[in-house]
Amino acid sequence: MKKNLLLAIAGFGALLLSANTAKAQQTVVVTETVAPVSLVKPADCGTKYTTSWKDNWYLQLGAGMQVPYVDHNLISGTSKRHITAIYNVGVGHWFSPYLGFRITGYYGKIHTEWGTLRSANMANGNFDLTWDMLNSICGPKADRVFSIIPFVGVGGTYTWNFPGSTLEGTIPTEGGKYRKTKEVTLPVSAGIQLRLRLAKCVDFFAEARANFYGDNFDNVASGDPIEANLAVYGGFNINFGERKYTAYNPCEYIDYINSLNNQINETRAALATTAAALAEAEAQLPCPQIEAVEQVVIEAPLLATVRFKINSARISKEEMVNVYIISQWMKANSNAKVCVDGYADKDTGTSAYNMTLSQKRAQAVVDALVNEYGIDPSRLTIRAFGSDEQPLPENNWNRIVIFEQAQ
Secondary structure: OHHHHHHHHHHHHHHHHHHHHHHHOOOOOOOOOOOOOOOOOOOOOOOEEEOOOOOOEEEEEEEEEEEEEOOOEOOOOOOOOOOEEEEEEEEEEEOOOOEEEEEEEEEEEEEEEEOOEEEEEEEEEEEEEEEOHHHHHHOOOOOOOEEEEEEEEEEEEEEEOOOOOOOOOEOEOOOOOOEOOEEEEOOEEEEEEEEEEOOOOEEEEEEEEEEEEOOOOOOEOOOOOOEEEEEEEEEEEEEEOOOOOEEEOOOOOHHHHHHHHHHHHHHHHHHHHHHHHHHHHHHOOOOOOOOOOOOOOOOOOOOOEEEOOOOOOOOOOOOHHHHHHHHHHHHHOOOOOEEEEEOOOOOOOOHHHHHHHHHHHHHHHHHHHHHHHOOOHHHEEEEEOOOOOOOOOOHHHHOEEEEEEOO
8 A cells, every 4th residue: 555655656746847847848038127228317508618728828917006004103294105116927827718827926115114114125926716707797708808807816925125123013033133124924815807808819907906914014013913915007918829718518419319319229129029029939940950061161362462662572561461361361271372473663673673573572472471371382383574564553553462373
């Protein structure tokens, strides 16, 4: 009884195994899920501007006047503001239609009063951030006639040759024995420039700048903690490179890109449908019988040639590639024989000289095939035609070796 039960279980297991094996032999179609290409969404589609670093440079030259707003202490009489001359030079660059930078400086004398009239030399340098207000408000225009340009900056000022006064308030040296005669200060500045275009490369400008200092700008530490120096000057800007900006719209090609994306999605859908139909058709076909196919090498025409320089039978490095191509063709066609035909142009040399030259050219090619690429010399035949025959229409083209398949 137990034996019969074991036989029944074994038979049932064999039936299940055969069913699973048959199911596994059926064609399995794997569907690859590819996410569709998303459409491009426009971001900021406004017109943008760019400029080359070589363009929109300028040199600034000018002159004007300055007046310091500092502490005053006139012993007799009324304190006055003293105006002095200054001379200005600078260089700047516009890196967009709206913003630029400038390195500028000016030199002059300052006159202040502290018990008496005090005079000192002053040199000032600034790094400014400039803003073209009209380009920002009215739209960029490289050849704008009139511009208003506010600016802010930081810099450094060196003043020297202050008189060594002992009056109260003047700043002593580190040891306290003498009074300082020079100062280094770090101002912040703001101002505005009016610019008028005169020609393609020349602008006139008028500018006002206020530099703000600590209390020691005039070598006197007394009174207000902030001092200032107001400068007004004008001159000319000499422009280098071109004054231009290149406009572009980042959304210009979005519609075209979206149409291409739609075509990609449609093509993918069509390919998926075709792949499913192909898999279904293949499932209904019997397994194909694989037959070995003998490869037949078809002899192709010999198109490679080797060109030579005038009065030369030396193969250049550039032409050696054609020798290599013929060697590979002969190795692929092991029974083929080749005629190596040498020529010379008729406008150079005598007929006898050219015959010898064409023989040398053909011999050089045969030597390269044999020595460099291992071609059997018995498969090569040298033929020299000199300049008696000109196979090509241009005279210079006939400094050549041509390959022909021997019969």
